[in-house]
Amino acid sequence: MFRYILRRLLQMVLAFFGTTLIVYALTFAGQGDPIQALAGERPVTPAQRAYLTEKYHLDATGVGGFFYRYFDYVKNLLQGNLGESLTGRSIGEILEQAWPVTVQLALIALAVAIIFGVTAGVLAGIRRASIFDNSTLVLTLLVLGIPTIVLAPLAQYFLGVKWAIFPPTAGSDPTFYALLLPGIVLGSLSLATALRLTRASVAENLRADYVRTARSKGLVKRRIVVVHVLRNSLIPVVTFLGVELGNLMSGAIITEGVFNIPGVGFNLFRGIRTEDGPLVVGIVSVLVVVYLVSNLVVDVLYAVLDPRIRYE
Amino acid sequence: MTVQPTPASATPEGGHLLELRDLHVEFRTNEGVARVINGVSYHLDAGETLAVLGESGSGKSVTAQAIMGILDSPPAFIRSGQILYQGQDLLTRSEEQRRQVRGKEIAMIFQDALSALNPVFPVGWQIGETLRQRAGLSRADARSRAIELMDLVKIPGAAKRIGDYPHQFSGGMRQRVMIAMALALDPKVLIADEPTTALDVTVQAQIMDLLADLRRELNMAMILITHDLGVVAGVADRIAVMYAGRIVEHADVRSLYKAPAHPYTKGLLESIPRLDVRGQELSTIKGLPPNLMRIPSGCPFHPRCPYVQQVCVDEVPHDLVLGDGRTSACHFAQEVRDDSVAR
Numbered sequence: 001m002f003r004y005i006l007r008r009l010l011q012m013v014l015a016f017f018g019t020t021l022i023v024y025a026l027t028f029a030g031q032g033d034p035i036q037a038l039a040g041e042r043p044v045t046p047a048q049r050a051y052l053t054e055k056y057h058l059d060a061t062g063v064g065g066f067f068y069r070y071f072d073y074v075k076n077l078l079q080g081n082l083g084e085s086l087t088g089r090s091i092g093e094i095l096e097q098a099w100p101v102t103v104q105l106a107l108i109a110l111a112v113a114i115i116f117g118v119t120a121g122v123l124a125g126i127r128r129a130s131i132f133d134n135s136t137l138v139l140t141l142l143v144l145g146i147p148t149i150v151l152a153p154l155a156q157y158f159l160g161v162k163w164a165i166f167p168p169t170a171g172s173d174p175t176f177y178a179l180l181l182p183g184i185v186l187g188s189l190s191l192a193t194a195l196r197l198t199r200a201s202v203a204e205n206l207r208a209d210y211v212r213t214a215r216s217k218g219l220v221k222r223r224i225v226v227v228h229v230l231r232n233s234l235i236p237v238v239t240f241l242g243v244e245l246g247n248l249m250s251g252a253i254i255t256e257g258v259f260n261i262p263g264v265g266f267n268l269f270r271g272i273r274t275e276d277g278p279l280v281v282g283i284v285s286v287l288v289v290v291y292l293v294s295n296l297v298v299d300v301l302y303a304v305l306d307p308r309i310r311y312e
Numbered sequence: 313m314t315v316q317p318t319p320a321s322a323t324p325e326g327g328h329l330l331e332l333r334d335l336h337v338e339f340r341t342n343e344g345v346a347r348v349i350n351g352v353s354y355h356l357d358a359g360e361t362l363a364v365l366g367e368s369g370s371g372k373s374v375t376a377q378a379i380m381g382i383l384d385s386p387p388a389f390i391r392s393g394q395i396l397y398q399g400q401d402l403l404t405r406s407e408e409q410r411r412q413v414r415g416k417e418i419a420m421i422f423q424d425a426l427s428a429l430n431p432v433f434p435v436g437w438q439i440g441e442t443l444r445q446r447a448g449l450s451r452a453d454a455r456s457r458a459i460e461l462m463d464l465v466k467i468p469g470a471a472k473r474i475g476d477y478p479h480q481f482s483g484g485m486r487q488r489v490m491i492a493m494a495l496a497l498d499p500k501v502l503i504a505d506e507p508t509t510a511l512d513v514t515v516q517a518q519i520m521d522l523l524a525d526l527r528r529e530l531n532m533a534m535i536l537i538t539h540d541l542g543v544v545a546g547v548a549d550r551i552a553v554m555y556a557g558r559i560v561e562h563a564d565v566r567s568l569y570k571a572p573a574h575p576y577t578k579g580l581l582e583s584i585p586r587l588d589v590r591g592q593e594l595s596t597i598k599g600l601p602p603n604l605m606r607i608p609s610g611c612p613f614h615p616r617c618p619y620v621q622q623v624c625v626d627e628v629p630h631d632l633v634l635g636d637g638r639t640s641a642c643h644f645a646q647e648v649r650d651d652s653v654a655r
Contacts, residue, residue, distance in 0.1 A: 209424065209428045210428055212382055212422070213422060213429065213430075213490075213493075214430070215380075215382045216414055216422075217441070217445075217493070217496075218412065218413070218414035218442075218497075219445055220411065220445075223445065228430055231432050231433075232431070235432075306431075307431070307432060308431055308479050
């Protein structure tokens with residue numbers, strides 16, 4: 001196990017450099033005149049041009065220049081310096097403000113998925129083909145069928161504006177309450193998937209041979225379901241939720257955009273829209289690390305939950 | 313586990329330890345109703361071994377699961393009949409009362425121990441669970457008792473292996489774990505449902521020997537379900553042969569092997585490869601077991617039977633008593649037996 005984790009960590013180093021290089025190249029390599037891009041429509045004076053050329057090491061050109069700037073960027077990154085956005089703000093500071101919001105949002109979404117999705121999935125799996133099972137099937141298909149870009153504004157309009165149960169937007173420095181509705185919207189997709197997955201897993205495990213054995217031991221039904229069936233059924237569900245948490249942590253561009261939540265996704269989207277290369281690359285670099293780490297945690301968790309899985 | 317002769321009072325005067333009377337089970341599916349068990353009657357006395365023999369789908373496992381009360385319903389429904397344990401009909405008991413019987417009075421081991429054991433719990437935990445939940449043992453007591461049980465079924469290094477998971481054992485050792493688990497509560501009846509089918513031939517013999525030894529030592533009664541005639545010979549006292557959800561022949565092992573009195577049993581015996589007869593083609597029973605949704609009229613074996621006459625198509629044969637407790641559900645039982653003797 002230890003060797004496996006070590007090997008995975010080494011692989012993560014490669015994956016990290018690979019992805020940052022690609023993102024860096026996609027953002028910067030194609031730019032004709034980055035200084036003019038920065039200035040937009042306004043004219044650039046020679047003095048300004050000289051200053052910016054110096055600042056961003058634009059004097060070196062071609063492929064050599066690109067790698068020179070990339071390694072310069074990585075060097076700063078390894079020292080924990082994410083650089084500045086084109087607006088002059090420290091990207092580290094932007095993320096420091098955005099992360100807690102996104103993490104809160106992600107945890108709300110995950111809690112919604114676990115509390116409602118897994119519970120309903122277990123019940124639907126036990127009562128296969130019941131009214132409850134069939135109605136959850138219809139509801140989850142509906143949720144899975146509606147894209148967030150539709151669901152989020154609908155929820156905002158009805159629950160936020162019309163019936164005014166929740167605040168319609170979050171704004172800067174949002175409260176937990178203000179994040180609740182966006183969290184539910186964000187979590188509804190994970191909820192639907194978790195429900196389907198749990199239901200299928202429980203239904204399958206209820207038919208397993210070891211359940212028949214447990215019954216022939218004379219155990220009470222409740223114990224058979226809670227101890228034997230659930231312990232097996234939740235292995236794929238926990239794995240899914242782990243990966244899902246990684247996804248949620250990287251921010252939700254649409255949900256954060258609709259509800260005006262200053263999270264990671266919101267900032268990333270703004271960076272893309274304003275062609276703020278350093279901001280985009282900075283955020284994506286951090287997201288890559290978050291994603292890689294959460295995937296590693298899921299893989300390790302999987303081995304802990306299922307004794308048949310042993311990483312060599 | 314104390315070895316003591318089962319007192320005669322364990323069963324009511326003249327009664328059997330376990331007795332099935334005219335059991336009917338059907339499976340209700342979307343495609344129709346499959347009549348899986350059609351009037352099975354057999355009995356088991358304390359300390360004896362009954363082998364239930366038959367092809368896949370003949371209903372032998374379903375009968376066992378009906379005794380245990382672990383049939384999945386739906387699709388399975390017990391239409392009629394009685395399952396008498398110590399003179400009391402289990403089918404009239406509440407689910408809670410039946411649960412009390414499971415494991416403690418009647419225990420069962422299954423064919424494929426790998427899937428029959430829970431993959432995510434250590435074997436010691438699974439053996440101990442029965443003791444903790446049913447006998448109220450403490451965690452520590454259950455653990456030491458589990459080691460004793462694993463020793464009893466001759467798992468080497470039991471104390472060291474108690475924390476291992478099912479997948480870390482070989483097939484034979486897994487089946488021993490299964491047996492240890494079934495023996496945890498000192499059952500009076502052990503139902504072994506094809507306990508050696510998933511195993512290598514050499515391991516099969518070891519497991520059968522172990523079961524026979526344990527049955528003797530612990531003075532249990534055993535129902536051995538199998539499709540393998542070779543497995544039966546050394547272990548069983550009596551044999552009940554099943555076909556299409558019926559007992560077609562019932563006899564003690566010796567006389568059944570010597571002179572089968574049902575064409576189906578005769579066919580089964582003749583289809584065993586013999587080392588002393590060379591160069592002959594292996595004889596088989598022609599045709600396939602019937603579709604249980606459309607069981608043939610009269611004797612269900614008639615489409616495959618070499619002795620078939622018009623009466624076989626028209627009339628269901630009743631159990632013909634042949635003496636010495638033998639019965640055969642064949643219109644021509646006498647002829648078949650005489651044929652077998654003459655051969």
